[in-house]
Amino acid sequence: MNQDNFKIRRSFLVEVNLPTVAAGNTYYFADIPQLRNVYTYGIEAVSDTQLSKTPLGFTVAAAAQIKTATVVLTEMDTNVVYQMPYYTLVASLNGGYIRTFNFLRINLVKSYIQLVDTGITATNSLAFNFYYQNQAPDTKKKG
Amino acid sequence: MRVDYFHVYNSRLVVLQFLSTPVRNQKYYLPNEPDLDTKRITGLRIPYGNEIPSTFKAGETLTPISGTQIAQFVFTAVDANTNTIISNITPYTLTSVNNNGKIRKISNLQLTPSKCYIVLNDITGFVAGTCILFEFFYKD
Numbered sequence: 697m698n699q700d701n702f703k704i705r706r707s708f709l710v711e712v713n714l715p716t717v718a719a720g721n722t723y724y725f726a727d728i729p730q731l732r733n734v735y736t737y738g739i740e741a742v743s744d745t746q747l748s749k750t751p752l753g754f755t756v757a758a759a760a761q762i763k764t765a766t767v768v769l770t771e772m773d774t775n776v777v778y779q780m781p782y783y784t785l786v787a788s789l790n791g792g793y794i795r796t797f798n799f800l801r802i803n804l805v806k807s808y809i810q811l812v813d814t815g816i817t818a819t820n821s822l823a824f825n826f827y828y829q830n831q832a833p834d835t836k837k838k839g
Numbered sequence: 840m841r842v843d844y845f846h847v848y849n850s851r852l853v854v855l856q857f858l859s860t861p862v863r864n865q866k867y868y869l870p871n872e873p874d875l876d877t878k879r880i881t882g883l884r885i886p887y888g889n890e891i892p893s894t895f896k897a898g899e900t901l902t903p904i905s906g907t908q909i910a911q912f913v914f915t916a917v918d919a920n921t922n923t924i925i926s927n928i929t930p931y932t933l934t935s936v937n938n939n940g941k942i943r944k945i946s947n948l949q950l951t952p953s954k955c956y957i958v959l960n961d962i963t964g965f966v967a968g969t970c971i972l973f974e975f976f977y978k979d
Binding site for chain 2: 700701702703705707709730740742744745746747748749751787788791792793794825
């Protein structure tokens, strides 16, 4: 998908809480029924600059600390995105571009955040806007 | 050179004004805008702070939200069939000034503004009279 032509079809805010913080820790995404079997074409991560608190009431990780987090996304049982820096997914830090993906069918409960260092305050959360569609992409346009 | 094309066909500014100090975790719906109910929404932008003068609405003094307050709520968009299309999107995403001037494109969705709402996760600084503005771009 062309980043310049990114359009919101459906979106869902997903949050991952970090109850304790240590380098190497992994934090799995929870199951979200609305995001089962969908085709994800964009993911945007946020820091406390973009969202101060999550809908569940957790403080979002500070902008200066998000560099300690990486993201692993899994399709079925395969890590298709492995240890992508969280920073890469923050649109306002990347020219306003929402990072596009090739209509991934993400297995959320097997996807996770991995910290590479301490810094994020324990009990803070990370949050993502998942952009998706329910129907399979037009194979002529995919990619 | 890549250029982000966004064509403005029509646009309308919708104002959500708090009549009293708002409450956290409560839904606040956008006002009814019948002219938008049948339109295909192509883009959405939330201007704030200095982008909008407090006197832009004749006879009223409005208080647009600040750059800090833009991070204190989430926005949900619903269509005429009450399907949730956009769930809890961060309004920061919908600002142009923080996203290199981009207007976030919407995929020609027939949203119903009066069914769309915001939820405040943090009410700091929100008082009676505070406004959140939504600029809907659409095609006839």
